[in-house]
Amino acid sequence: MRAVWGVARAAMLRRGLQTLVIGLVTLTSTVAMVVALGLVDAASAPFDRAFGQQRGPHVIAAFDPAVISDAQLARAARRPGVEAAAGPFAQATVEIPEGAHNFGLGDEITVVGRPGPGGPVDRLDLWAGHWATRPGEVVLNRQSDWTADDLGKQIRLPSGPTLTVVGFAFDLSRTADAWVAPDQITALHPHTTQMLLRFTGASSGAELRSGLATVTEGLPDQALTGSQSYLTLKHQIGSSARAYAPYLLAFGILGVVVSVLIVANVVSGAVISGFRHIGILKAIGFTPGQVVVVYLAMTSVPAILGCALGTVVGNLAARPLFQFVFTGPDAGVFHDTAGIPAWVNLLALLGMPLVCALAALVPAARAHRLSAARAISAGTAPRAGRALGAQRRLAGSGLPRSMSLGLGLPLARPGRSALTLAAVVLGVTSVTFATGLATTMTRFGDAGRDAYQVTVYAGTIKHGREIEPVHGDLELQSLLRSLPGASQVTARADMEVRIAGSGRKAMLEGRRGDLPRLDSVLTEGRWTRRPGEVVAGSAFLRQNGLRVGDHLRLENGDRQREMTIVGEYMESNGRMVVTDWATVTAMSPREKPIAYHVKLREGADPAAYARAARAADAGTNPVPRGPNTTTQTIVGSASVLTLLLAVVASLGVFNTVLLNTRDRRRDLGMLKSIGMTPRQVTVMMVTSMAVLGAAGSLLGIPLGMLAYELVVPRMAGAVDMTLPGYMTDVWQGPALAGLALAGLVIGVLGAAVPARRAARLTVAQVLHNE
DSSP states (O other): OHHHHHHHHHHHHHTHHHHHHHHHHHHHHHHHHHHHHHHHHHTTHHHHHHHHHTTOOSEEEEEOTTTSOHHHHHHHTTSTTEEEEEEEEEEEEEEOOTTSOOTTSOSEEEEEEOSOSOSSSOOOEEEEEOOOOSTTEEEEEOOSOOOGGGTTOEEEOTTSOEEEEEEEEEOTTOOOSEEEOHHHHGGGOOOEEEEEEEESOOSSHHHHHHHHHHHHTTSOTTOEEEEEEHHHHHHHHTHHHHHHHHHHHHHHHHHHHHHHHHHHHHHHHHHHTTHHHHHHHHHTTOOHHHHHHHHHHHHHHHHHHHHHHHHHHHHHHHHHHHHHHSOSTTHHHHHHHOSOOHHHHHIIIIIHHHHHHHHHHHHHHHHHHSOHHHHHHHHHSOOOHHHHHHHHHHGGGSSOHHHHHHHHGGGGSHHHHHHHHHHHHHHHHHHHHHHHHHHHHHHHHHTTTTSOSEEEEEOEEETTEEEOOSSOHHHHHHHHHHSTTEEEEEEEEEEEEEETTTOOEEEEEEEEESOOOOGGGEEEEOOOOSTTEEEEEHHHHHHHTOOTTOEEEEEETTEEEEEEEEEEEOOOOTTEEEEEHHHHHHHOTTOOOSEEEEEEOTTOOHHHHHHHHHHHOTTEEEEEOOOOHHHHHHHHHHHHHHHHHHHHHHHHHHHHHHHHHHHTHHHHHHHHHTTOOHHHHHHHHHHHHHHHHHHHHHHHHHHHHHHHHHHHHHHHHHTTOOOOHHHHOOOOHHHHHHHTTHHHHHHHHHHHHHHHHHHTOOHHHHHHHO
């Protein structure tokens, strides 16, 4: 084996460029595979991992304590099919007075009496402070955005005791907004008993309904007042990640296929080009098995090194995308659980070297069967066949001779050319798909951005204290309009209302003042013209089974109003409904604006206006409108993945030209001996790949358009959003003309360097090698 390793190492050093190409191709291919598959896994797996770690409840069930006792519920939770249960816990709904510090929880919170954060179901992450064990203590469900002095603050309840915040816990399942000791909950007048259930079968809604029916079988009528499935929660929490999944899956598939094609092409080409060396080894006494091992070692060593380095780089490259995809109140737990899974790293470290070994084994097995004389002949004899015939027919086409020779060259190695063409096609597919996706996402990010540039919030927090504006509502709106640079000011009020008959809540948004033009986000119908009309977000309509033209009744306390849906606008928040100011004040006469949207004159500086607004009233919080980070992330990540796949495809072309040059060294020497210039040699070799690039464009553009039509609607559908038609109308003439050059660019760039290297070969060098 020492002799075998010595020959293999010498061959790697002698063919340094080819060894480097194998390493680079496997490195870039592995990076593409790790990033793509890791991000696809991240789009769905982190919730399952975090939910499993916290032993989250499959069903949160609410019971009426006036109808059923705790002892009855405890017995029901031991029925077949129940894996584990926690509770019963007393649950109360508590109103927080206006102006009190509510830690961003809202004006009405759910409080549960619970003895501790652990248990068989729903193990809470108590990440600050301690658990509430005595009366007057409360633990808040909060993941981040806190300061050290938040512990110890008090919440004064109008209908109960004053509660001191002693801890912060995170509950992915959102079973409560806050927890108190069981002895404390009685003072908060609980009206519900909460049970947390895990079932042995919980993969579908039907299984969960069946399990819950088993638990409630035989219980008094009206005992169960409500339930929430973890599948609904998973849908809500994972909506952002699911929006990324379709396009990441598309790039994942493209990355894996391109990687396999290019690696197979590179490695098999390296073995085929070494047939002469194989024959020499056999002539000096190497057995067929030893020859095969030599070539497996030659290709496996750089492949393993490339895969190892590519796995490390892929893990590092995926991390920034994880940090953005998992943002929001549940981000911390996902940051802890999201990452490149072990199976992806294992697949990269073992799968790619295996592909290299298989790609080398097939041609090496062919050489295994050849005698020494036939192997030497296979590695040195000129290849005529289809290539020579095509070149002869193209000679009369009027094209320069260097181009006609180049056009027929791919037929010399049809298998190698087919693999190269397939890689170019997928590279063009990636470029086409990414171009359409970037166009849509850019239009999505720009939609409505000309309506206003600064949002001035009425109220701010300084040194832990909430400060109100000095000026009154109308006075503040007039002041903001008078500041330098202001063109229009729109007051906005948000109020939470109930949807009659469903128990669901909606956020009713009213606007007053200079109403901005937001037609770029309108997907159907029109904006409101009179009181009682609303324009609903697309997610609100989908989740409530409504459409434009339907009526719904909204409730706020004892006030009700019939609303007509006259339009739909692009919005992923499933609670948003927009109306006019008169409708809001009819539902809540004392409602005040929470923010003012300011449209600036052209050329005005948003940052300067924000400073002026803050100076005019210290109780305001002006925020200039920043870039759409979702758009930036999707466009940026798609661009990086596309560039990565294009580089891999270009390396495939590079390798093909390199191998063709090695195969046709004798032909190149003959052509140079009869007068072909180095420039003509370069043109010939580049033309041979340009024709594959052109064919790749013709095939890849339709595939990229098909991928766009399959992926983009699913991305929007994942967050229950409808996109306006102009956002998806991306395939225009200029764009398609530019995409037609993608394959040519991949082919020409990949062929340029090895073609120039071939052009520098002298006749003496060719004859010396012979």
